[in-house]
Amino acid sequence: MTTVALAPRVAEGARGRVTIRGLTKSFGATRVLRGVDLDIADGEFVTVLGPSGCGKSTLMRIIAGLERQDGGSVAIGGRAVDALRPDQRDIAMVFQSYALYPHLTVRDNIALPLRMRRLTFAQRLPLVGRLVPGVRPTERAIDEAVRRVAAVLQIEPLLARKPGQLSGGQKQRVAVGRAMVREPRVFLMDEPLSNLDAELRVHMRAEIAELHRALATTFIYVTHDQAEAMTMSDRVVVMMDGRPLQVAPPARIYDDPEDIRVARFVGSPRINVLPAAATGRGSLDMRGLELPFDADLAAGTAVQAAFRPGMATAVRGSDPSGLAGVLRHRENLGSDLFLHVALPGIEAPVVVRVDPTAVADFPVGEAVSVRVPPAHALVFDAAGARLRPRASAAMRRHG
Amino acid sequence: MADALALPAPAAMRRRGFGEAMAALSLAGPAMALMVLFLVGPLVVVVLLSATDYQLGARSLSYVGLANYAEMFADRVFRKSLENTLIYVAIVVPASVALGLGAALLIEAGTSLRAFYRAVYFLPVMATLIAMAIVWEFMLHPTLGLINLALREIGVEGYNWLQDRRTALFTLCGIGVWQSVGFNMVLFMAGLTAIPGELYEAAAVDGARTGLDRFRTVTWPMLGPVTLFVVVITAIRSFQVFDTVQVMTKGGPNRATEVLLYTMYSEGFSFFRTGYAAAVTVVFLVFVLALSLLKTWVLNRRVHYA
Amino acid sequence: MRRPLGPVGAVLRHVVLMAGAAVMLAPFVWMVLTSFKPQAEILVAELRLLPTRWAAAENYATAMTRVPMLRFLVNGAVVTAAIFVLQVLVNLPCAYALAKLRFRGRGVMFAVVLLCLLIPHHVVAIPIYILFHQVGLLDSYAALVLPFAISVFGIFLMRQFFMTVPNDLIDAARIDGLGEFGIVWRIMLPTAVPAITAFGIFSVVAHWNDYFWPLIVVGSEELYTPPLGVAFFRLNDQGTEYGPLMAAATIVILPLVAAFLVAQRRFIEGITFTGMKN
Incomplete structure (x- = not known):
């Protein structure tokens, strides 16, 4: 996979650009997409991340032309494709179930899209087609293309097999091969790794990222797995309830979420969210703790304060500078130790990461205090929109 | 350009949806036309x-x-x-269902000769019934037939099976049973293999010791819906008895084996009393329809079981 | 079940099953044995299994020549093959459309299919007969084949099968540039081979053995199918020459029985599968 020997692509700049404007779609009474706008640059790897039912698959199917939108428009390479059939859109798609043709060999599976495009109807006829003039050179060229792709994906020994004789990882490669062979403007991938076991998934993540670097083609990748989104993409689109909530590079999505739903969806274990109230003097009151936060908030305004398990610290016993609670449960993963601390009056326990070597310091059932460094607290308003302290908000506006 | 893109292209998009409908129409169209021509239309016509x-x-x-x-x-x-x-239905259905179930249970109870028995019992299902009816007719011949010759060996005087009013219908029932046992058997076998082996293990743990215990606690309850289904389709098939009557007895002697389809056939195609034959057909249809609806109901229930 | 029988049980199982097998096989054995016997030995009213003089050659020769038996067999093959091919051509695309395409009227269409499933073909015999009478199609291959080109059972069966084919496969084919017709014949047909085989066995068995419809629509001898042929043979010699008659019966059932014995498992699976759905 390290050396890619595909024909060098003409740099057009706009070839793989995808522009989506005002996309809406309903199935019956269910509004699946509620107005999606998205600009994807040529050669970019964009992951659409969201829980099942958020509309991400529908979005991808509309881009592919497999589903018709109710409103809005899709353009690929600067050309509106709304009236085009899937095969005219110059895209390729890798499916979750791989969707390999079970009755065709790997070679024929990969060759099929080229045969459909390069051979005429008469030339494709079984038996008779062989006699139609012009078939031989075309077939040779197709065979050559298939072999090149197979070499890149290292599946040459599998070419004569049928999909039923392949392992999950091998099917995955063949599906990618069938997409690659057309040299499309855009690769669409619909949860392509979710049927693989954990180890192979990690491996294929690296391979797909490498493939993207080598091909330099636009990738649109749909997944509900945040690890895939965070590790492979240039930018992540977090989608929920039919709308993109945030479009940003992975690190920004994690560190700087715009919406509490994004903060909750990304990160494992989940981010801790506690109710807090503005004091009216540049700080928040979080369960008796004063958290400096310089924003225009009237005293008593209810907000939500959130912090990631890795950002807080825990000390045994009660500590006036922390949130007092009781240790309910310990989760020792070897590399990390997570403490589940129950705070009085709050249903979900607060989760804090500590050094696993300190396991003996935290007996279950004992009092524990959780300290939250103010710099790492994320503040959201009651509706879930991000609130920023005055200084950094100003900085962002200028930056 | 982005603004221009925001406008959807409704005409073009509608054309694509139209395309899918056109594709569906041309794919389903021939079947639909033939369905009207050969099923729905004739059904209406026969009632009229x-x-x-x-x-x-x-x-x-x-x-x-x-x-x-x-x-x-x-x-x-x-x-x-x-x-x-x-x-005919009242005899053939219970007999062939019971024998089919018995054969399936016995064959599946062991491993030796399983394929042989299955093939032998299934053979009559495959064999052209009209040819076998002719063979049966010969076997039932009062003086030359295998049946009466064999009976004579053990000192019993046989009947003139097909010409005797007392025996003719029951003889046809016997042939009907002979022909349906294998079909019912394979349906029961499919039902048996669908019973998870763990259930028998669970029953054994719970104290089902004898074969009868196991049959009563696991096999029969699990096979219940299949049995209902087999009963109904055997009834539908039995209602359609025709071949044996037409070739062996022609409804005789003295109407002793006259059955619905044979009446319909002779009225409609021998005497050409089409209107009257259509009325007979409607009666036949009512019975089969009632059974079919029962079957659909059984099938749906069975789906909920699974 | 699922537990070995004791020795007594095992013996008892064989005793009962063998007795049953004897009854099931008796007509076949008697048919074949009689087809080997000369007329003189058949007319002796005593129980003898094997012939003393073998007359197999004469009997089978008579069966083949007194009526055009070969013609009947060819007719049977042509008619059953034509019916099956037409059934696939007509019903497979319809089943695909009903299973995988979204269009207005699909629900109604499927409801009609389900309704038609309830109609036995005996019921529509009279109107179709009148129709063929009107258009002059009676007594022709077309009359034997056409009414069966539509098989709502086939549509139903194939639709059920296509419902289990993942939509991804069809979407992949659309992206790869196949049209709906291409999807039906290049993707769905090869994928559905197991279901089509089961349906094919069901269809061929049903139509090779069918007596009712050919009896009604066919009058001339050269169109007889095997069941009509053997019944005709019996009428022809007043049913007295049992040797050749049994030979004729053997010839008529042989093709299906031979196919069955070669591919038992497939036949039983096919008939069970279709039987469960029918």
Whole structure:
């Protein structure tokens, strides 16, 4: 996979650009997409991340032309494709179930899209087609293309097999091969790794990222797995309830979420969210703790304060500078130790990461205090929109 | 350009949806046309014809209301035909279902010769019934037939099976059972293999010791819906008895084996009393339809079981 | 079940099953044995299994020559093959459309299919007969084949099968540039081979053995199918020459029985599968 020997692509700049404007779609009474706008640059790897039912698959199917939108428009390479059939859109798609043709060999599976495009109807006829003039050179060229792709994906020994004789990882490669062979403007991938076991998934993540670097083609990748989104993409689109909530590079999505739903969806274990109230003097009151936060908030305004398990610290016993609670449960993963601390009056326990070597310091059932460094607290308003302290908000506006 | 893109292209998009509908129409169209021509249309026509005095080849026909039905139910032949059909169904269904179930259970109870038995019991299902009816007719020959020759060996005087009013219908029932056992057997076998082996283990743990215990706690309850289903389809198939009657007895002797389809056939295609034959057909249809609806209901229930 | 029988049980199982097998096989054995016997030995009213003089050659020769038996067999093959091919051509695309395409009227269409499933073909015999009479199609291959080109059972069965084919496969084919017709014949047909085989066995068995419809629509001898042929043979010699008659019966059932014995498992699976759905 390290050396890619595909024909060098003409740099057009706009070839793989995808522009989506005002996309809406309903199935019956269910509004699946509620107005999606998205600009994807040529050669970019964009992951659409969201829980099942958020509309991400529908979005991808509309881009592919497999589903018709109710409103809005899709353009690929600067050309509106709304009236085009899937095969005219110059895209390729890798499916979750791989969707390999079970009755065709790997070679024929990969060759099929080229045969459909390069051979005429008469030339494709079984038996008779062989006699139609012009078939031989075309077939040779197709065979050559298939072999090149197979070499890149290292599946040459599998070419004569049928999909039923392949392992999950091998099917995955063949599906990618069938997409690659057309040299499309855009690769669409619909949860392509979710049927693989954990180890192979990690491996294929690296391979797909490498493939993207080598091909330099636009990738649109749909997944509900945040690890895939965070590790492979240039930018992540977090989608929920039919709308993109945030479009940003992975690190920004994690560190700087715009919406509490994004903060909750990304990160494992989940981010801790506690109710807090503005004091009216540049700080928040979080369960008796004063958290400096310089924003225009009237005293008593209810907000939500959130912090990631890795950002807080825990000390045994009660500590006036922390949130007092009781240790309910310990989760020792070897590399990390997570403490589940129950705070009085709050249903979900607060989760804090500590050094696993300190396991003996935290007996279950004992009092524990959780300290939250103010710099790492994320503040959201009651509706879930991000609130920023005055200084950094100003900085962002200028930056 | 982005603004221009925000406008959807409704005409073009509608054309694509239209394309899918056109594709569906051209794919399903031939089947739909033939369905109307050969199933729905004829069904309607047969019901309409049953209210006419139409005779095949006649230039005209007139509406006679329920006259055909009145004539039919007053007719001794038709009443005999209906009665015989019901007797036939009432004998063939329980016998062939019970024997089919017994064969399936016994064959699956061991491993030796399993494939042999399965093939042998299934053979009559495959064999052309009309040819086998001719063979049976020969076997039932009063003096030359295997049955009476064998009976004579053990000192029993046989009957003239097919020509005797007392035995003719039951003889046909016997052939009907012989032909359906194998079909019911394979359906039961499919039902048996669908029973998870863990259930037997669970029953054993719970104290089911004998084979009868296991049959009563696991096999029979699990096979119940299949049995219901087999009963109904055997009933539907039995209602359609025709081949053996047509070739072996022609409904005789003295109407002893007259059955619905044979009445319909002889009225419609021997005497060309089409209107009357249509009325007989409607009666036949009502019975089969009732059974089919029962079957659909059984099938749906069975789905919920799974 | 699922537990070995004791020695007594095992013996008892064989005793009962063998007795049953004897009854099931008796007509076949008697048919074949009689087809080997000369007329003189058949007319002796005593129980003898094997012939003393073998007359197999004469009997089978008579069966083949007194009526055009070969013609009947060819007719049977042509008619059953034509019916099956037409059934696939007509019903497979319809089943695909009903299973995988979204269009207005699909629900109604499927409801009609389900309704038609309830109609036995005996019921529509009279109107179709009149129709063929009107258009002059009676007594022709077309009359034997055409009414069966539509098989709502086939549509139903194939639709059920296509419902289990993942939509991804069809979407992949659309992206790869196949049209709906291409999807039906290049993707769905090969994928559905197991279901089509089961349906094919069901269809061929049903139509090779069918007696009712050919009896009604066919009058001339050269169109007889095997069941009509053997019944005709019996009428022809007043049913007295049992040797050749049994030979004729053997010839008529042989093709299906031989196919069955070669591919038992497939036949039983096919008939069970279709039987469960029918």
